Amino acid sequence: MPFQPDTARPNSPLLSRHPTTAPSSDNEDDDFTHHHDDPRSRKTHHSLLQPSSHAGPSGLLRSRSPSPSPYIISGEARKRYTLASIFLFASLVSFTVQTELAAHIQHVLGWDKAYCMLYMTHSSWTLLWPLQGLVLWLMSSGSGGTAGASGVIRPGGGRTVGAGVVGRRKKWGLFWREQVREVRRMAVLIQNKGGATARRGTAVVQQNPWAYLAVTTVGVTTALTVAGLSWYLAVSMTTPSDLTAIYNCSAFFAYAFSVPLLKERLRLDKMLAVAVAITGVLVVAYGPSTSSDTSSTAGNFTSTTPDPATRLAGNLIIGAGSVLYGLYEVLYKRFACPPDGAVSSTRGVQFANAFASMAGLFTLLVLWIPLPILHILGWEEFELPTGKTAWLLFLSILMNMMFSGSFLVLISLTSPVLSSVAALLTIFIVAIVDCLWAGTPLSAAAVVGGLLIIAAFGMLSWSTWKEMSEEERKKSVDLSGDEDN
Secondary structure: OOOOOOOOOOOOOOOOOOOOOOOOHHHHHHHHHHHOOOHHHHHHHOHHHOOOEEEOOOOOEEEOOOOOOHHHHHHHHHHHHHHHHHHHHHHHHHHHHHHHHHHHHHHHOOOOOHHHHHHHHHHHHHHHHHHHHHHHHHHOOOOOOOHHHHOOEOOOOOEOOOOOOOOOOOOHHHHHHHHHHHHHHHHHHHHHHHOOEEEEOOEEEEOOHHHHHHHHHHHHHHHHHHHHHHHHHHOOOOOHHHHHHHHOOHHHHHHHHHHHHOOOOOOHHHHHHHHHHHHHHHHHHHOOOOOOOOOEEEOOEEEOOOOHHHHHHHHHHHHHHHHHHHHHHHHHHHHHOOOOOOOOHHHHHHHHHHHHHHHHHHHHHHOOOHHHHHHHHOOOOOOOOOHHHHHHHHHHHHHHHHHHHHHHHHHHHOOHHHHHHHHHHHHHHHHHHHHHHHOOOOOHHHHHHHHHHHHHHHHHHHHHHHHHHHHHHHHHHHHHHHHHO
16 A cells, blocks of 8 residues: 655765765755755666666766666566555554454443544554664664665665674664654655745755654644544434445545645546445445444444434534545645655655654644543543453554554555545455454445445556556656756
């Protein structure tokens, strides 16, 4: 839910036409910042893509313009898609387990604290980046630093190897500082993608990357939190069918926002896939059910058929949540993901988890404020779980952390549209698990709707694969033309 090589440092002596002294590691961030938009640097950024080279008069390697190779193009796209498939599988499994655990905690054990559960699960994302760093640090033993195992690569394609550490694991403090510097470099790259630079005379003025990440984190996390809260607000005001159908239309809004914000082209096959997916959701929501349609329980809300005014208000609230969820996915892709093809897939995965930790930290430090307000108003009394409830909530939080990290990686590697439609697969998967585990009969509507969602995901996957391959081929042709000139 899925790759292209890293950029090369503009002043790298093995890649430039006029060798210069490579910048020191202390100034590398500045070098990367100021040269990223240089047209000359764009040639050297992609010179690692060109496999054939020859020695010039000075004995240095020079890139030779290659002809587009279908093998290389398909190989790069396949590598990216394979990694995306792994995270898709992880997200589907973790979301299904989390859904079943949350339902058991709320409906069976009676701990129905919607906002408190949302706060705990989203705050747990804070651990994603440190846990990732710990795993990479443990894997770096004997690799001569972080690059051998972690794929943390300098903007120039070189590996981050400290003096005297080859063959043994670096100290944690040194390793973590390199991880922080890597996040800073990625933030600079994303700023350049978003045009977050200004020119003052002939100098390029770069915004502070940490300030950029802070503002982006607040905006993206707020959109996600409000979207999640809309579900809890609307669940007692409208019917379960309306709730399911409207909220899962976020795939449509993700595509709608992708056109102006991500400059995505309107493609007939993508529009058709999204339409089929939403049709599948409508069939599941409004098709004949094996259970009574007159009442359903969601948490401590027992939903009977609401009066028309209340139902309309609930539908408007959940509709706003659906729009915000689609916007959240696109905002994350636009302002918190590196440009497609600018970095390796490994670095993209690492940065996605780092950003998830920033969103979790914002939730932990700021979004606790509604908890005492809800308690004072009597809308949701604050009460920590105990015993079996606490253990199951702990497992649910772990599954949510796994799902959220995987889902953000999926968006980073593919697109918000594909990721959003992929998330709809959980509707069918949860229905199957309920049938096998709880003995809930699988209705014909669930089967037909699930098959439509699967078909839509297959159509969108094929469309995305073709689009990725076309972009790879176009870049190869463009780079070949640049080198010839």
